[in-house]
Amino acid sequence: MAKHKKHTNLEKRNNDNFAPNEIAILGANCGVISDLVHKVSKKFSNYKLAYFDASHAKDVEQISLSEYFFHHEGNLQITTSENVNKFQQRLDFAKFDFVFINGNHYQGTKQILILDEAKEASVLKRLDQLDNIQFVVKLKSETEYFDFLEEKYPQIKNLNCYTIDAVDAISNHINSLIQEKIASVKGLVLIGGKSTRMGTDKSELNYFGKSQKKYVKILLENQNLETFYSVKNQSDKSFEIADEFYNLGPFGGICSAFQKDPNSAWFVLATDVPFVNEEVIQLLLKHRNPSKVATAIKGKNKDFPEPLITIYEPKAYAILLQYLAQGYSCPRKMLINSDVEIVEIDDSFIRNINTPEEFEVAKSEISSTSLRGRMTK
Structure with missing residues (x-):
């Protein structure tokens, strides 16, 4: 007897967690992550990019009115009470070729791991989120791989590794990730x-x-x-x-x-x-x-x-x-x-x-x- 299907079997868009193509960056403080994203994004004027982060404000006023401020140059600033919802985010991010995620706050389907000795405990805390590391970035060239990383991911040293100032090399690698998902x-x-x-x-x-x-x-x-x-x-x-x-x-x-x-x-x-x-x-x-x-x-x-x-x-x-x-x-x-x-x-x-x-x-x-x-x- 055929199993009853509750929902129509529709072909789904090949999305990541929040976007068609995304990468989470984690392992450093939020300022380092944001700075890297903005430096890399300057190399990609031909792509539509987005950065998905969390607000760092300590006190957030509860609002009852969502506000949209459009600048005549095309800039838009939004203040809203909506919560993160992956289905809504996929709609919002559908038009972007690549979405960078602050991995300190949200989990991305693909990851860039930044090695920072000061953030070793933070990386250990998020170890289970590191299930699809694309490459590693070192804040200092002499930084060693953490023991728990090598234990869980024995092949991690085989991944490409860049220093934080190698913006061109990092951008080229990200470009290959964008190209991989261009539709036929x-x-x-x-x-x-x-x-x-x-x-x-x-x-x-x-x-x-x-x-x-x-x-x-x-x-x-x-x-x-x-x-x-x-x-x-x-x-x-x-x-x-x-x-x-x-x-x-x-x-x-x-x-x-x-x-x-x-x-x-x-x-x-x-x-x-x-x-x-x-x-x-x-x-x-x-x-x-x-x-x-x-x-x-x-x-x-x-x-x-x-x-x-x-x-x-x-x-x-x-x-x-x-x-x-x-x-x-x-x-x-x-x-x-x-x-x-x-x-x-x-x-x-x-x-x-x-x-x-x-x-x-x-x-x-x-x-x-x-x-x-x-x-x-």
Whole structure:
């Protein structure tokens, strides 16, 4: 008899304790930890970073009003009565590429151990938290490994060890930890549309000797992307993702792809843009910025990005759902109001073909001549 499951078996985001990618630093006083974090963070202007620490105030006034102070330069200061909750923190930290944690207060999935003779007792107290040490930092080069560390972790001396002033070497090691968790990209071909103006399924139109949905799938697969069709109804085919967010159009298809795999980035491509070619696909992949919410194509004479020629990063999923919770199901609205990498291109490459007349013109152009244009970022 099959075991009863109380909850739906959903694929979960590959989170650490508080964030998608985190590291706790412990073994020194809080000032040393904070100073190291800020020095290292200056090396990573291309990443979104956060530092998770505890307040050191002795007296904290009980507040009944959460306050948000926005500075015109974009800085935000928050005072709130909320407690630490790993589920809330994962939402708050979902947009960050890497989160540093003060390990004197909170336990991180990965750790950097600082060796400070004055903090030997503190390290012994937190010995059980040191279950995934990435590397060791010595405050003084002559500092010896504590006996209890070698006893519990016989291989600890095989780990990389740096002195506290080796900021470049420490930063390079942390950079490798960030790179390890950059999501791979999968392809999503949207074929579940109504095609009302065309009068027939646009994904089945033939521009290149085969259905457009097959052509687009091959375009993405030629870039070594595992590619799926986004379909309206339930299917048993392994290369199809059925829409689980009903009546939301492309927005629902994108969210359904993330529901299936929230740990991959998704290269979303519609079938009504037949002038998108291999060069366009390669351009978008080349300029992909995993630190942004998405990397999107925009026509040079267009005001807004094209949401259906876009690479959506895993961090986009939570944002899309937040827009849905507010009653919006337009992926373009999310892109316009989010931190997005924009790749500009000649408008002719991203023409939408929506009517039988447009189809005949486009097919004639494709048959008779190659599209020429200059693509620039």
